[in-house]
Amino acid sequence: MEYDFRSIEQKWRNNWRENQTYKVSEDNSKKKFYVLDMFPYPSGAGLHVGHPLGYIASDIYARYMRHQGWNVLHPMGYDSFGLPAEQYAIQTGQHPAITTENNIARYREQLDKMGFCYDWNREVRTSDPSYYKWTQWIFKQIFESWYNKDTDKAEPISSLISKFEENGNYGVNAAMEDDWYTKIDKSKFFFSEKWEGDFSDTDWRSMSNEQKELILMNYRLTYLADSMVNWCPALGTVLANDEVKDGRSERGGHPVEQKLMRQWSMRITAYAQRLIDDLEKIDWSESIKEIQRNWIGRSEGASVKFMVEGSAYEIEVFTTRPDTIFGVSFLTLAPEHELVSLITTTECKSAVEAYQNAAKLKSERDRQSDVKNISGEFTGAYVIHPFTGDKVPVWIGDYVLAGYGTGAVMAVPSGDQRDFDFAKKFNLPIPNILENTDISEKAEPSKEIKLVNSSFLNGMVYKDAVKKVIEELEKLGCGKGKINYRLRDAVFSRQRYWGEPIPVSYEGEVPMVAADSALPVILPEVDKYLPTEEGEPPLARAQDWKYDRNTMPGWAGSSWYFLRYMDPQNNDAFVSREKADYWGQVDLYMGGAEHGTGHLLYSRFWTKILFDLGFIGFNEPFKKMINQGMILGRSSFVYRIQGTNKFVSFDKKDEFDTQALHADISLVDNDVLDTEAFKNWLPEYRDTEFILNEEGKYICGTEVEKMSKSKYNVQTPDELVEKFGADTLRCYEMFLGPVEQSKPWDTKGINGVHNFLRKLWRLYHNQANECSVSDETATKAELKVLHKTIKKINDDLNRFSWNTVVSTSMIAVNELTDLKCNKREILEPLTILISPYAPHLAEELWERLGMKGSVTVAAWPEFNASYLEDDAFDYPVSFNGKTRFFISLPTTMEKDEIEKAALSHEKAAQYLDGKTPKKVIVVPKKIVNIVA
């Protein structure tokens, strides 16, 4: 009888469930630690071996911290609203709630098999009404807030209304929609008795309710507005910027087009600066911080207004190089820019409209791939240069993006390559404003060159010129310093069924948010999950539906779920302030880096709002994050000889003209194909013939690819758990390499890890499989193994290096086997040390040793350095009485051996003084330190 993982794991799973071993509660006498995994979307395919990688690592860490005496919150749940369940519903008519329920059951089964120590009492599901009630409630709070730029935080809308009642909006410094499509310059729109300018409107108090609401809509942190959105016709919904990759939808890869639609948006732009600044406060990888910084895209510069000649219109541009303003030779507007139709002269009208239409027809993707093709059209209009008074022609061109800055640029061909190319193509002037610089071939963007032909900026370089020119622009009132962000407000409406209803009804144009008592607004039943014939979203099919017909995006529920785990059953609040204060930030967040611009940004955003409004006491959700790498599949290939049903082994395939086809990896063992199983796999292969190699085997070719059903390379954890046990799988996944790294899945090494666990088992059991632990006192050598292991495992876990933790355990077990050590004194602590990777096994052994109580509350063994005292690894080597270098040697070496080793460094020492040292003195480091 050997290590019987099946019965051990079964037994402990039941034990944990019956005893609620992993249930946690708030306990003020203990320090808290919050370990969280990104919760999964329960897809129909179930878990593959890539999913658990991060779960295993965080589970190990959670156990470790629990052993160390921390009160550890380690929950799991499901991000259960989403597209696949809805698409499945459209195809089959099955309600997405049922699909989701089934998938969750499957996930749960798989997760349980792997022995995770989650507190399932705290499970959350975003699609559960008791959960999305609070998603809707948070939406309400955001709706009832505005962003005060003076206090630099969100405040309840009531504080804004008091300001309005007092002074109107004069002097109100709020974050507002910065969207040129609407073309309302809100900085000039005032309703106040104190305002004496031209645009004064009526007094706040005398306005109708509807008027008030429409004004407030411009201030709310979530607002309804006509915005240019990514419309995906194939999916029938709008998408947020982060859901679009290369002009196609991230899910499904369907084309996406730009469309003006009335939509809910979240004013994330108000938080742009804080989202950048607070990255400094969190322990995330540099790469993911950088992804967020790029996405927010802060750039410093100036906005400059150009008056259109002979009209009252003015064109505002954003530039990062206001210092080059004397090099402007034309302006370019995005073809969609609203002013285009208003300023274009009659002679140019038809050409400009043709260009606009052509641009409209181009998809975002075509436009991007057409980058090298310079195109544009003259509008016939001119603007006046604010300093020189020169006439500057206004062009349109699709190299100017509608969605960035103001959708208009001042073109400086001498300094910007795109402007240069445009000028060359259309024969526009290229004035040189750079001292001693040849710009006949290309633009020169350097900031170090002195300016010439630039009036009051002559002789200055960028750094000084920018300050000066902004000063002058402000004096003239036609420009100012400005920080521009690439980040856009986040579109919040989705024309879909399987999501949270937006708890808003309408009275005319005015949105009325539902009362708290009306929450949750339950997702209604519909006859079909498709849009109506009129193109209305699926919710329009619901009977007597009086709310908004859109639903919330997938990221709504996932932006705050980590808070709900703290207080999952609370019916009076999304989380009580007390519990939120106790558990606080997530101390360790484990998940994929692919959410860099989505979930991770939106959760930070919502956390900051909830912090500003005083619901929670921290403004960053995830203190430390580790991004596990993707586990790639290792596909197997068979080689069919063209036009036949003969398949040739990989090592002989070059003798034939072959076609590579995927073979299911379950038919392949160590790259050898089970030919009989292959014949029975798919009907088309029934009559296959094989050309085998010399050894009579059919060898498959391999390739590393993303795991996918169509490539037949998906490895489910279930099969491996069945074959080797959960502990082996867990250890093996950790042993594959650094958790952050992407790596191909390869089961070749799994035996080694399995054997390690068997070896551990044998330390406790004799050949008859009887527990055979002795109470003899451990020897010094044995204690040394133990304490070296404790130290190393502590160190490795504290630097989140799970793979070396497993290695260290293997070394320890090897050494104890060599010492034939089965002393209780050693094995008990060793068991706890190894338990993070082999929980079931450790606990089984623990019980067989007759220990009382639960392992999860047992203390992690203390490291005792005294056992390593004479095991000083670093010996300084002295020549001529001077310490020259250190060598690391094991203490088991005799003194003359050490000297011999040191002497081998003589050559190195020769470089020091040019001569061979006479004497080598070797002393332990510690003594040297004391002398010094």
Next chain:
RNA sequence: GCGGGCGUGGCGAAAUUGGUAGACGCACUAGACUUAGGAUCUAGCGCCGCGAGGCGUGGGGGUUCGACUCCCUCCGCCCGCACCA
């Protein structure tokens, strides 16, 4: 183009503060054992060389007594962003 990361045996990798490079595991080789197991045990396993010895962490250079580690440069790979004004 910009930004981030990486490059070590046949393979996955380790080396934590600049100090014995390749721990641990896989694969492989030879042997032992056996109630034949996906078992265990012993020995070997970076490259060249019979050997002494020499070489070796992508290439080249530098700092240092000493470099996988720090600096410069080139090459290669991965990831993110990209007509962002």
